[in-house]
Amino acid sequence: MRGDFYPKGLAQKNELRFASRAVNSIEINGSFYALQTPERYADWYADTPDGFVFSVKAPRYVTHILRLREVEKPIANFFASGLFLLKEKLGPILWQFPPSFRFDPALFESFLRLLPHDSAAALEMAKGCEARMQGRSHLAIDRKRPMRHAVEIRNPSFVDPAFIELLRQYRVALVVADTAGKWPYREDLTSDFVYIRLHGAEELYTSGYTDQALERWCRRIRLWNSGSQPEDAQLITASEASPARSREVYCYFDNDVKVRAPYDARQLLRRLGLDEGLQATPGQLQEGAFA
Known part of the structure; x- marks a missing residue:
């Protein structure tokens, strides 16, 4: 993309500063593959203008590897990894599921029940993160803020009214994909x-x-x-x-x-x-x- 969207002569360190002034929101994808760090989230906040919004893609470790089983600690690790440093620039959190993941009402509801809908609840969950997060976590919020979640599905078994009822019950958005x-x-x-x-x-x-x-x-x-x-x-x-x-x-x-x-x-x-x-x-x- 360099030399096309990013103009020639733009230093790589300034790419986010440029992109965040060319569009008004960006979806963070790196968090899907690995936990990011508090330092990185703080840099993202500092490099973007007032009013900018980040959506954050949740870890595939939860959705693709563990497939929603025994995920409370991994979700806590995710929230502890620095998300709170985005403050008012934190938009929805995207939970994407693989094509092989079928709709299991009980399992899916157990997952939806875990999702916090404000930063104070997310902080309490983050405090239960694993010991390995020590030294690479951020466990503080500047104020209580709403937190939104969206689910992207790729298996036809989700074309089920019971799935929609669950999303509405837990106030989670269905991704229009x-x-x-x-x-x-x-x-x-x-x-x-x-x-x-x-x-x-x-x-x-x-x-x-x-x-x-x-x-x-x-x-x-x-x-x-x-x-x-x-x-x-x-x-x-x-x-x-x-x-x-x-x-x-x-x-x-x-x-x-x-x-x-x-x-x-x-x-x-x-x-x-x-x-x-x-x-x-x-x-x-x-x-x-x-x-």
Whole structure:
């Protein structure tokens, strides 16, 4: 991506500073593969402007390896690893499940029951982290803040009204995931926010989004934000959890093999009228900036 989204002449140490001024939110992916450190979270906070938001991808150790069995300590380790240092910039936490993971109502509810919905509850959980976290944990919060969770599923067994009922009961969002038809696509609203992941309209992880496709997503985002549902929404259950209400919408592009993600994101922001105030333009380095 260097020399394309990141302009030539931009030092690698300034990449986050640049990216966070070209878009208004980023999904942290490294936390999926390994626990990050308090120092890294603190740097991410310092390098980004006021109003910026990070979504954080939860560890695959919980979802893909342990597969939700005996996960209380690993989840505590995750919360202890430095998330609280993002403070007001911490957005939703994404829990992604592999295609081989089938819906088990009892097991899934035991997992949802563990998820804290504010930073004070998350701190209490983090205090139960394993001894190996000593010296690489951060067990303090600046204030009590809401904490949101979103679930991305990839097995058709989740196309079950009981799954939607559980998500609504525990106020967890179902990720609206565009995967070029490879995995289930549903748009049930299960929380007070909407989480969208766009992996590619025609080819998974590689294809960009046409102007027509971006406009379609723009219309859907506006409807969800206003508390409505698209007339052609693809739902698991027709019932709604609550009366219409405004919902915050988080949308991330993960079609980055061909380096389309940041450009598609910027185009969507422009169509939504959310690009005003962004201080950086993809591929362009203003003289004297990020020195």
